Amino acid sequence: MNKNATSPAPVQAAAVPAPTEAVADLSVLRAEIDRIDASMHALLIERSQIVDRLVQVKRTRGAEGGSAFRPAREASMMRRLVDRHRGILPLDTVEGIWRVIISTFTYVQAPYAVHADLASGEAAMRDASRFHFGFTVPFIGHMGASGVVAAVARSRGDLGLVPAFAAPGAGAWWTALEGEHAPKIIARLPFVERADHPAGLPVFCIAHPVTDGAVTEVEAWSLHVSGWNAQAARALAPLAEVVAVPDRGLDGAALLASIPVGGERVNDVSLDTVLAALRDSGASVRAAALVGSHASRYTHQPQG
Numbered sequence: 001m002n003k004n005a006t007s008p009a010p011v012q013a014a015a016v017p018a019p020t021e022a023v024a025d026l027s028v029l030r031a032e033i034d035r036i037d038a039s040m041h042a043l044l045i046e047r048s049q050i051v052d053r054l055v056q057v058k059r060t061r062g063a064e065g066g067s068a069f070r071p072a073r074e075a076s077m078m079r080r081l082v083d084r085h086r087g088i089l090p091l092d093t094v095e096g097i098w099r100v101i102i103s104t105f106t107y108v109q110a111p112y113a114v115h116a117d118l119a120s121g122e123a124a125m126r127d128a129s130r131f132h133f134g135f136t137v138p139f140i141g142h143m144g145a146s147g148v149v150a151a152v153a154r155s156r157g158d159l160g161l162v163p164a165f166a167a168p169g170a171g172a173w174w175t176a177l178e179g180e181h182a183p184k185i186i187a188r189l190p191f192v193e194r195a196d197h198p199a200g201l202p203v204f205c206i207a208h209p210v211t212d213g214a215v216t217e218v219e220a221w222s223l224h225v226s227g228w229n230a231q232a233a234r235a236l237a238p239l240a241e242v243v244a245v246p247d248r249g250l251d252g253a254a255l256l257a258s259i260p261v262g263g264e265r266v267n268d269v270s271l272d273t274v275l276a277a278l279r280d281s282g283a284s285v286r287a288a289a290l291v292g293s294h295a296s297r298y299t300h301q302p303q304g
């Protein structure tokens with residue numbers, strides 16, 4: 001006869017630890033948590049010592065002054081972080097922790113402020129800034145992208161955040177980035193996109209151009225186009241992401257075209273392809289200026 005079938009109760013009772021055993025287990029587990037917290041803290045202190053050495057190396061190599069923000073390195077670190085994450089701790093939390101670690105280590109190398117355009121909604125922009133740069137880095141709000149670009153231009157190493165989409169009334173703010181010494185787009189945030197990102201507002205990050213650590217997977221071009229029409233907009237849609245603002249002087253539009261020139265998914269799009277598509281659809285480009293570059297958009301697909 002099967003003993004378990006006739007007397008299941010003792011088996012279930014044995015699975016629940018006696019109260020004293022449970023208390024002992026809890027204190028053992030809490031001791032484990034204390035050990036892990038102490039190790040994590042020690043590792044952060046060790047990381048800060050490495051960053052100290054990194055600053056010395058950068059100095060001896062004559063690295064540019066200004067911001068210590070290195071967009072190529074950060075994009076690659078964030079992609080690897082989300083790809084290796086597993087377990088019950090939400091990805092949002094892990095990403096947020098590392099954003100604070102990296103942006104604060106950027107700040108301790110060379111203090112900077114984040115200027116953000118609040119004109120299309122303060123809450124989402126503030127969330128984006130705090131998520132990507134933490135609370136130690138000062139946050140300065142502006143009503144409009146022009147104020148952000150001007151503040152970054154005046155600074156030594158500040159960053160600017162501007163919506164990466166057509167915001168009503170924003171105008172062709174990117175034309176202020178055309179000058180040789182003007183700030184440029186150096187990143188697009190979030191580095192890792194997903195449908196339910198807690199700070200998912202798409203923003204361009206603007207700074208004085210970085211020569212060391214720039215990433216050029218996507219080029220941002222300011223295009224002045226006459227004869228801009230629906231056919232031209234349709235022709236560009238598969239080639240580039242475009243923000244368009246009417247330009248009455250040209251009887252056309254000022255465009256900010258983000259052209260994927262090469263990345264993990266290398267494709268054939270170049271400025272020439274875009275210019276040819278515009279010509280073929282009856283529009284003509286009067287002027288083109290490179291106003292920055294950034295890493296390819298990287299989308300995280302949740303497992304399961």
Ligand SMILES: O=C(O)C(=O)C[C@]1(C(=O)O)C=C[C@@H](O)C=C1
Nearest residue numbers: 068069070071073074102105106
């Ligand atoms: O790798 C660098 O150059 C650093 O300055 C270190 C570090 C980091 O904390 O990991 C900080 C800032 C950069 O944007 C990238 C990475």
